[in-house]
Amino acid sequence: MCWSLRCEETFLFARKEGTSLISLNGIEKIYHSQSGQIHALRGINLEVKAGEIFGVIGKSGAGKSTLIRCINRLEQPTAGTVIVDGQDITKLTENELRESRKKIGMIFQHFNLLSSRTVFDNIAFPLELAGYTKHDVEDTVVRLLKLVGLSDKREQYPSQLSGGQKQRVGIARALANRPKVLLCDEATSALDPQTTKSILELLKNINRELKLTIVLITHEMQVIKEICDQVAVMENGLIIEQGPILDIFTQPQAAITREFIGTIMNHDLPDHFKHMPLSRTPLPDSKLLLRLSFIGDAAGEPIIAGMIRRFDIDVSILYGNMDHIKNVSFGTLIVELSGSQDAIHRALEYTRAHEVGSEVIGYVSRHAYAAV
Numbered sequence: 001m002c003w004s005l006r007c008e009e010t011f012l013f014a015r016k017e018g019t020s021l022i023s024l025n026g027i028e029k030i031y032h033s034q035s036g037q038i039h040a041l042r043g044i045n046l047e048v049k050a051g052e053i054f055g056v057i058g059k060s061g062a063g064k065s066t067l068i069r070c071i072n073r074l075e076q077p078t079a080g081t082v083i084v085d086g087q088d089i090t091k092l093t094e095n096e097l098r099e100s101r102k103k104i105g106m107i108f109q110h111f112n113l114l115s116s117r118t119v120f121d122n123i124a125f126p127l128e129l130a131g132y133t134k135h136d137v138e139d140t141v142v143r144l145l146k147l148v149g150l151s152d153k154r155e156q157y158p159s160q161l162s163g164g165q166k167q168r169v170g171i172a173r174a175l176a177n178r179p180k181v182l183l184c185d186e187a188t189s190a191l192d193p194q195t196t197k198s199i200l201e202l203l204k205n206i207n208r209e210l211k212l213t214i215v216l217i218t219h220e221m222q223v224i225k226e227i228c229d230q231v232a233v234m235e236n237g238l239i240i241e242q243g244p245i246l247d248i249f250t251q252p253q254a255a256i257t258r259e260f261i262g263t264i265m266n267h268d269l270p271d272h273f274k275h276m277p278l279s280r281t282p283l284p285d286s287k288l289l290l291r292l293s294f295i296g297d298a299a300g301e302p303i304i305a306g307m308i309r310r311f312d313i314d315v316s317i318l319y320g321n322m323d324h325i326k327n328v329s330f331g332t333l334i335v336e337l338s339g340s341q342d343a344i345h346r347a348l349e350y351t352r353a354h355e356v357g358s359e360v361i362g363y364v365s366r367h368a369y370a371a372v
Ligand SMILES: Nc1ncnc2c1ncn2[C@@H]1O[C@H](COP(=O)(O)OP(=O)(O)OP(=O)(O)O)[C@@H](O)[C@H]1O
Pocket: 031, 032, 033, 038, 039, 040, 058, 059, 060, 061, 062, 063, 064, 065, 066, 067, 219
């Protein structure tokens, strides 16, 4: 990281952290193919603030690649505007675009390195194109190699590197022109989990140290959870949900968001409960199924013990998990409350007074247990 500290003048940020660096307004993309038209993006609006890591998640075909490629105009949007650092990318001439793209680095799933060039020469390539002197090229590449931890590989060829090392070369090359934005197109999808972790760690460090804004697309919720500040969820060319990741993880609204979160943490009832008839209103002699969500300080509160102590009820924990994002703990418990309806009602009020999210899943008759 010392490269950035010695060269802070090389990363000049026109925009302060927290102000909008990328703004997509009403982006449409229609592809014309032999089999007809494909409406890949359907009115995308997106704001990425300077200094943040913004993740876009979606299943295959959702439109993620098309979206990220509109940011540097590798794809020309059919309609809408793409503003990067105050400049409307969609309106630029080819010459202006070439210059503007220096502000926008990109890395790819399959690295896209030049196989006939060494590691050093791959990273040097954009600098040579930009007309840097031999001395400046040498100086910059040496520093970039150090930044990505590949100083000892400078004379190797891509075929002699592991996937993670290749992606490090890709990152160094993308940073060569001192961009303000780094676009990551499924940058870890071809890597094993351990290597993925180390690349995400590197991206996180680069974001922190160089204050580089990062936009990444992925189909893996774990990637979003590990490094993103904000996330947008895409389906069928639309953004169906977006927000800070803690909000999205603790209060997912759309079914597909719940599905993505479900791939790394369970948010659902245990299977055998799914087959029980649930009532929205209390039945005589029924038990209440409740989902409790805890965030931050509330995660440490002994809420269950408090309920049992204060009210004449039994509480069984059916399912629970705890996790943390950016050092904030959060968790979910699915509990079953049994007792008089009055005691259950008061226990419910008690949870609501304690800044604990509580969602009534339903009431289940005691007899239902026998039927399952
Ligand atoms: N060059 C193209 N010509 C025609 N159709 C395309 C083209 N590129 C993408 N599409 C179509 O646009 C839609 C969105 O594709 P896109 O690659 O953006 O999705 P994605 O979410 O990135 O999917 P994946 O994760 O599989 O890459 C898909 O239906 C795809 O088939």
